[in-house]
Amino acid sequence: MSAYVLKRLLLLLPVLFGVSLVVFGVMSLVPGDPALAILGPYATPERLAELRAELGLDRRWPVRYGIWLSGVLDGDLGRSVSLERPVLDVVLERLGPTALLAGSALLLGTLLGLAAGMLAALRHNQMTDRLVTFGVLLGISIPSFWLGLVLILVFAVWLGWLPASGMTWVWSDASGLSAVPDIAWHLILPTLSLALVAGGVIGRLTRGAAIDVLASAPIRMARARGIPERRILLVQALKSVLARMTPVIGLQAGFVIGGAVYIETIFQWPGLGRLLVEAIAARDLLLVQGGVLVLAAAYVLVNLVADLAQHALDRRTRAA
């Protein structure tokens, strides 16, 4: 394990600490009595008093934060009022589908974006470049929630090719591996809705990076050495572009996770994003808190992976 990896792992701690602080802090923005907000207007006075003591509302906030954090570290994210279950159980149950959707969307978006960006850079200022540039602009401008609806309308309602909602057919009792084709079938439309948007951002930045790389001195010198253009592109240029793009792809994971909130809502995908929207509607604050915390932590880890990948491609990168 190199010094870079160690340093980068150590840097996780302050970031995760900061994230927990923000999540805790945001929830203290709740106007009025948090216990009342959490339990709702029909809570009994005894239960309210109990929760107030549990949250340490009578104490100063650093103490309250300490109580909350030690609970989080023990895996105790509180109890969901609306679902009457421990928050952690619900969140972990919903994390899988979200990871599947976000992961496949990020993968597809990355492939589309890289291919489109490289193609545009290679055909710079030609028709292909202009078409890609415009397509990519559409990608970053399109509301993903609208794209999802249009895809449903076209492919599910009009053409009837693909399912419009859920992760499996309602009548399906398949489990384990046999459920894979079913899930994959349901995954297509939501993945597309997210991937086209993510691919837009990645494609746009790839194009810029590739144009810079293709005009850079090392590429020019490779040409001066008579290295075949195909080799220059596939070995040298692609590696440079990838090294520049990995952090961007990592950041894009954040947009995919955020976009999943809309897409899961539209496609009735049983993931964390939809859970969050439902929890907000139900004023289930602890559930929102837990969901946000877990998704943020997952995002931090994705970015760790992206940074490590970048370091593997370009050994000059240093941990900030």
Place this chain on the structure above:
Amino acid sequence: MAIQLAAVAGLLAGLLAGLLAGLLAGFFAGLFAGLFSICWVQAVMSMHWSGWQRHRGALLGPGLLALVLSPALIAPWLPLADPTLTEPALRMLPVAAPGHWLGTDALGRDLLSRLIWGARSSILVGVLATLTAAVIGSLIGLLAGFFGRLTDALLMRGVDVLMAFPYLLLALAIVAALGPGLSNAMLAIAIANVPFFARAVRGAVLEIRHQAYIDAARLAGHREPWIIVVEVLPNLVPTLLLLMTTTLGWMVLETAGLSFLGLGVQPPDADLGAMLGEGREFLTTYPRVAVLPGMVILMLVVGINLFGDALRDLLDPRLHDRAVRRKDRAKDRGEGSEKGSEEGSDRGSERGSVKGSISDALQDVSHRDDCHQGAFADAAIRNGSSLFAALAHTDASAVAAGNAVADGLALKSVDQSYDQHADAWANVSGRLGTASQPALLEVNALSVLVPGQCGPAIAVDRLELRLQAGERVGLVGESGSGKSLTALALLGFAPPGGGLEGAVRFDGNELLGLDAESLRDLRGRRIAYIPQEPLDALDPLLRIGDQLRGAIQAHLVAQQASFESTARDRAKAVAGSDADAGSSANVGLGSKRLTGASAGVSKPETLSDVGARVKALLAMVGLDQVRGIQRRFPHELSGGQRQRVVIAMALAHEPDLLIADEATTALDVTVQAEIIEVLDRLSRSRDRALLFVSHDLALVASLCERVLVLYAGRLVEDAPLEQLLRAPAHPYTAALLACSPELGRPEKPLAAIPGQPPAPRVVGLNGAADGFGGCRFADRCPNAQPRCEEQEPGLERWQDHHWVRCWFPLLRSD
């Protein structure tokens, strides 16, 4: 620290109010000014840019924006139905129903009215969220950037933590805590975007902070708050405008998204996002109710983003470089055939590229005023043409007309240079014509054009050069004299955005205008190049061993040597037609030599030999003792080691011509000596020619037998080394020699040539092809006479093998 905190607190309050008002006014003023200027620039572009189609997209931006914005802005005065008026009896009326052009929604509300009012709401919310994020973010960035240290560390760590959240999640958490509603949603989206602004503004402030005028303000005794408000803020305005425009589209999307989820604008108010959310229920039955608001959002955001792109292109100073770099690739002859559609692919494309450069340059003039206006006025007077005078007050039609004139001018002047060249040729051929041995490299009237702000400028002017195998020649001159451009041109590389004119014959075959594959085959195998900066020459991401292997594998003998074959085909074609007797004779000569050369090829390189070859090359440059060198990355080597690797790669195929372009300049003196030793050793070959490009006569003296002196793109002296050192004939060479420090004579004052070399002149300026009337050194020359200003001297024989371009060559001083 206490002072800083106090300042922070004071500023926060004061600046928030000021910034908000200023930004609001500034933003809208900028928005409209930008809109108009872009429309204007676009109009100008579309008048005369050959590829104007590519910018139709940019016109689309303001068009779409206007389409959505204008009804939304004047919605209260339009004869629209009340967007919140519900009429259950009229629910889901179809399109074009009486009184409801787009029909009604589930509650019988007029859809068109709701779309327009909804757009109004979406834009307003987006703009307000952007402004809020901009104000908070720039405050943080400003304080962090300006005070640095602890303030910076604390603020930026906080920003980092906010950035650690997936984008929408933070906003969701905030809305969850504060409760749904328009203002809460807006605030949440704004906060989620604060990090973006904070980082960008901090970066901009850090840049501004190190400018001299900030120090000057400090020295003048101004306090930090004063400096921030008076000196820093105004300089941030363009950055902020740009940031806000590029984020606005995103903000509109996200606020609409929250409304879509039911967390933003609450019913019954019309908002595009909320309408989309409500329409979702009826997607299968009445898709229009959900689809239409989304289309309006799309149009709006596409318009904003196109507008933002155009604005960035205008405001971003790096754009110009980038445009130039793009052309670099396009003009790169190595890709000539691939880029054929735009650049043309044969010799004739040269004029095309000159034409392109001119119109691009004119393009620049039309919206840049950094081009020297005086020069244009001057040129206009001398040309007696209205072209440049018209340009001085950039007028669309004049630009269009001027373009045509400029095209004519360029072609004419290029022809002229050929004519002049033909006259001069008789003279020059006397210098170069050693018919006893065919030259390895023969350069005739090579001109290198570079893009100038006012048009293509001639950086190297009609250079004549001849190199025999086994010869080691130095090419010296000040920086900017065109040495490196010449070196690259010999590989067929034109400068970014420029072009090459003339002829470069390598081994008897014309090199300029070759197809990509033939050029590729030539580069690295027969002509190798060692650049100044080894870090640029090596790919930072690839291991040394891989790069060496790549260089070797580029030209395995098993592959066809296509440079020769193409050249042979060409020779046949030329010989077949009796177009140019001289050139066909020349090519015939070359191909004879080639057959001899290819018979003698003894570089057995199949894939299996590559590993051995790598080791041999490393040993050749003295790197075989460095452990694990093949596994290392360039940044893990010292500068000297890197340059040795570059030299090893250059020698991978035992090239006939080795061009070392300031190959030791980036190294320190002791390493320099080592590299010179390596170069000396490896260039001592009867079959190899060395062109050593340097500004350092002492280095040239240690390697070369003949020296060419370049001044302002013109060859001014060509002499055997001994003679040049002992008795330079050109005053410039003499001055260069006087500038060289002498070892062992530290008391000798280091001389410097007063003045600066003239910059390359624009094609066609002064009515002369080169843009110069007289001798280029005249204004710096101690011996200048009136004649020197009026007429340029030719390159004349001074003594045996000693040629000089001077009316009054220096007599021997000893």
